[in-house]
Amino acid sequence: MFTTRTLRVIAVAALALGLAGAAAAQQFEIKRHLKIDNPARLKPSESLSIYQSIADELSRGYAASKDKTAMNYRKWRLFNTAPYHSLTHGNRYVNNYANEKSYGKPGAVMPPGTVIAKDSFTVTADSAIFGGALFIMEKLAPGASPETGDWRYAMIMPDGSFFGDSTGANPGQVKFCHGCHKAKADDDYLYFLPEAYRVKFLGN
Numbered sequence: 001m002f003t004t005r006t007l008r009v010i011a012v013a014a015l016a017l018g019l020a021g022a023a024a025a026q027q028f029e030i031k032r033h034l035k036i037d038n039p040a041r042l043k044p045s046e047s048l049s050i051y052q053s054i055a056d057e058l059s060r061g062y063a064a065s066k067d068k069t070a071m072n073y074r075k076w077r078l079f080n081t082a083p084y085h086s087l088t089h090g091n092r093y094v095n096n097y098a099n100e101k102s103y104g105k106p107g108a109v110m111p112p113g114t115v116i117a118k119d120s121f122t123v124t125a126d127s128a129i130f131g132g133a134l135f136i137m138e139k140l141a142p143g144a145s146p147e148t149g150d151w152r153y154a155m156i157m158p159d160g161s162f163f164g165d166s167t168g169a170n171p172g173q174v175k176f177c178h179g180c181h182k183a184k185a186d187d188d189y190l191y192f193l194p195e196a197y198r199v200k201f202l203g204n
């Protein structure tokens, strides 16, 4: 599904899985984004510690796109306690940030301007770490995009290139996003993150 463009990836060479932390980040280049056949299963403490060691680097990569969300999402509220595994977003570990006080509630319709950003990474069973895409949903003005429930969907690669943007480059590439999210039409097309990982605070 990915192009042959060279992607920046992040490897953590000296990572002892099972011993959370002690991650020494190192970089190298690969030709293709690998399909990860042997993903590691991480405990929340492990996924959190790996994420903390790569998050700055990861967000700098996305920010090269000059997309407003890619440049700002790390300043927003994080809605999960640790990165969790998401089969539906490429078998990756993901986070959910949102620019609103609440990320939404089942049955509610989010106001225009709401943005939810999901950064991601993969860890293989042999401890290699790969930056994954940034997944974006942005609520547009009423009627702006009836075919996507007035959501903009975008996917930005770790090197800052757009894989697709429903309101910009390669819109056809991200059609599959709404193809799946439309099943949640009654909840404004939102799936919400797994209960066990939700941050508990007033309004969430």
Ligand code: HEC
Pocket: 085, 086, 087, 088, 089, 094, 096, 116, 117, 118, 135, 136, 137, 153, 154, 155, 174, 176, 177, 178, 180, 181, 189, 190, 191, 192, 193, 194
């Ligand atoms: C096969 C189904 C599927 C596809 C395809 C899919 N998603 Fe999702 N999406 C989900 C599920 C399930 C969740 C909630 C669990 C999670 O975070 O993995 C979610 C959550 C999200 C969220 C957080 C808001 C919410 O719904 O809770 C964003 C943002 C998001 N997806 C963006 C995208 C984008 C952008 C694409 C396309 C590049 C995409 N998704 C493709 C199923 C899908």
